Amino acid sequence: MNNKLALSDDILLRVEKPARYIGGEINMVVKDPAKVDIRFAMCFPDVYEVGMSHLGIQILYDLFNRREDTYCERVYSPWTDLDKIMREEHIPLFTLETQSPVKNFDFLGITLQYEMCYTNVLQVLDLAGIPLHSEDRTEEDPIVIGGGPCSYNPEPIADFFDFFYIGEGETAYDEILDLYKANRAAGGTRKDFLRKVSHIEGMYVPSLYTVEYNEDGTIRSFKPIAEDVPARIRKQVVRDLDTCVYPDKQILPFLRVIQDRVVLELQRGCTRGCRFCQAGMIYRPNRERSVGHLLAMAKTLLDTSGQDEMNLSSLSSSDFSGLQELVYAMIDECRERHVNLSLPSLRIDSFAVDVMQKVQDVNKSSITFAPEAGTQRMRNVINKGLTDEDILSGAGKAFAAGWNKVKLYFMLGLPTEQDDDVKGIAQLGNAIAAEYYKLPKERRHGRVNVTISTSYFIAKPFTPFQWMPMITKEHFLENQRLLKATVNEQLNAKSLEYHWHDAETSEMEGIFARGDRKIGPAIEEAYKRGCMYDAWVEHFHYDIWKEVLDKHGITIEFYNLRERPKEEILPWDHIDIGVSREFLYREYEKAQREEITPNCMKQCSGCGAASFGCGICKQPRRKEAEV
Amino acid sequence: MNVRICFAKYDRLRFLGHLDVMRYFQHAIARSGMPIAYSKGFHPHMIMSFAQPLALSMTSDGEYFDCELEAEEVNADELCANLQDAMCDGFYIRSVTVLPEREPNTRKQTGMSQIAGAMYLCEPLEGCEDALEGALREFAARASYCIEKKGKSGMRAVDVRAGVHAIGIAKDRVGDIEYLCDDGIFDVPATLVSGWGSEHSEHSLHREGAAEFLFAVDAGSENNISAELIAASLRQLVSCEIPERCFALHRMELYRSKDGRMLSLAEN
Structure with a gap:
């Protein structure tokens, strides 16, 4: 291993947490860059501790490095202190493994996990010395690829990427890398390569499409520039998770990162169909790993990491069919090894209470519910299949078992929301607290603590709410005040606590989420005026963003506050996630009628994901009682 | 039973802070x-209990921690080999020693509380060698040299010179060491190449042909003379302009005191 660091000792001693920049972690892959054909820089455009917490990069890192001809290295956004020094001293952005300039790589892959990282994408390109616009890049520059959830509507950042990989990374990268080598061997150019890439299913090369707009700013047409370029880009899907590669050695950071635990991915996709949830739609169909496979994976991951915490990851763990079998088997293994087991997104029922008692400290931990809305009517609109009865009986069981802290998550500004729905949030909090005081005094442990958190509903592409208006920031703040006041009126007000999220970031996120190519220049200008780390409230400059959006004629009315008509061409309509537009529209109509749609496990609603021919779509449905 | 582990920290990992080193070893022990x-x-x-934290950017051959084992008997060589297998580049396990059973009714003595001495190498950075060598000779010739140090209750003066027991200078890494003073409390090496050092010397940061200053000093809770304190003293004695960071610093060993002599923490 080359031990020369890209940064001098002087700089490393000047910046916060120099361990962010030195690499060398356990399970980092060491190769001789001179002996590979392809160098791939994999980037998470946020600070190291955030980026290193992401499972997707671990999967792709392992996948690429299994190829002998490829060396995949990691790169993260330098924190603001180092960013400043790198600009002043003209230090090019480097990878952690070989500490070499990103500019010299064949590929720069950037994962797009949330919209507020867009200015950081530009930071990474800029510090690396790569032209920001795809059209300005030469044969000397890496091919810049985007992936991850935000690539399902990549239009706001389309100009900055050479292509987007739509869907799951395990399936098509081998073909892409082989194509790259063949194109290079044949003396092909960057342009030749991108044209050929567009023929691979799931690959979206923005430069090969033209957009025309109507006078009102909506899209008139979106077309490929040539016949051989597909008009629709269909996402990539892993058919069988058990046979697909999974990293048996995950990189173990020296620093304490956000997700400081090994991650066991139980399943992909979700069967619930909540109407606000993008992940629930874009990752369809739901596919499970087998319990045997997961147990073997868990053992290997603990052996190779020495981590003392393991996280069972999934969009909705309770829906995983082998959960009881898996968890009871893991509890013993984990206890022997002094490993903590964490199970997020677990529906609170008798099984969950039993498991939590075994793996958590009753005195310290809290139980969590995400009802998302305060009234049954509102929950029917969003198709959140959780009733007051479920919540109250779950909380009651947990209280009886010794818990006295509850966290509740809600959204404000959901479509069709009325004042009663807002007040309902406080009333539900109160009812939960009341449930606690039903316990005889000797079984209580002090006062119950119910924390209510609200966030701002953001309409996302590929959800039934993609046509829906969002509420204004002012309306959102009014709702907050109304909720705050209602919380204070409750009988158990002293047991209730209310937290809320920042509205300004959410407003911007809404614009990016459903934005089109007209947003790109504004993002670039905001970046040039110093915006970066927008996902970090302390670094978010609402005033600059506001000015830049005004200057570019981008209005909140157009992007966030308007109901989009059915026939309007949406900026992401050329992406095909398998779930049909017709299904989403049916769901949009059902939402307005306050009708619910059953869980996929109970009944197929014909969303279109069955066309992938795998997962839940090919399995017999479960009985009512099991759902 | 208790064992004491001695390890070295080199290369990139000199930028790993003490808390991260502790976390790293918790994971490594689980893997091993x-x-x-x-x-x-x-x-x-x-x-587990760690000995003295090492300042960021320093390398070391003498890092220690003690840990308690759930075992009646162990093979220390096997533990050492297994732990070495769990290391990443830059960490090397030098030794695993079984500590003698504690006498009944005595206080537990961890590595931390036993520390009484340390040995450091200070390598002048390029361009500062001559000026710092002059400063070194002047420092060695003095009977006392005081410097302001930030303590728990504000600044206080520390006599750095009084806490230094031996000062050596080697013109290059493989040459003999010339001692400017040595009061005999420490077993000082005649040359810098030790049996262990040669094996891993390729991992060392030290520049080819650079001069090395060696210091054997008091350490621990009572009178801790750190490498930075020595470096700061020498820098003060230089009359010309030199950069703030004028040395690469390295810890060679930590010692405990026994019968008026300094013994390596790895020795029973």
């Missing part, structure tokens, strides 16, 4: 399968 004992209670943790 060492039968470490856990504390009782709902959140059990490994029973």
